[in-house]
Amino acid sequence: MSDESVKDFVRNKLGCDCAEDVFRQIENQKGASAGEVTLRNKLNIGGRLLVYVVEPDTAEFIKSIPGLLKAGKDERDARGFNRFRLVLVSDDKNLKKSAFDAFKKYEGLDDKVHLHVISKSEALSL
Secondary structure: OOHHHHHHHHHHHOOOOOOHHHHHOEEEEEOOEEOOEEOOEEEEEOOOEEEEEEOOOOHHHHHHHHHHHHHHHHHHHHHOOOEEEEEEEOOOHHHHHHHHHHHHHOOOOOOOEEEEEEOOHHHOOO
């Protein structure tokens, strides 16, 4: 996957308005782990934006959301990133509602932690 694909994904699918200079350094790690979950992609955008992309395979995945949020927030803080975005790739509308319910209940939220649930077709460029 090209840096342009990542940039397009971050800007147009996630709605990030990062400055152009942030996209000079892009790391796309496939198959990284976050706790007990294997990530589809782990993106480092300019050392400022950390993105975990996960493709849930069961309804039980919802139980993993607090751990993923904690792992992402902890990594964001430890590595000096500005923001963390957890992206779930699924066409399951029930999962979307459950994911946002779990997100809202997570006690460690701040305004620099975001959740996105996107369709599989929106994640094809990754």
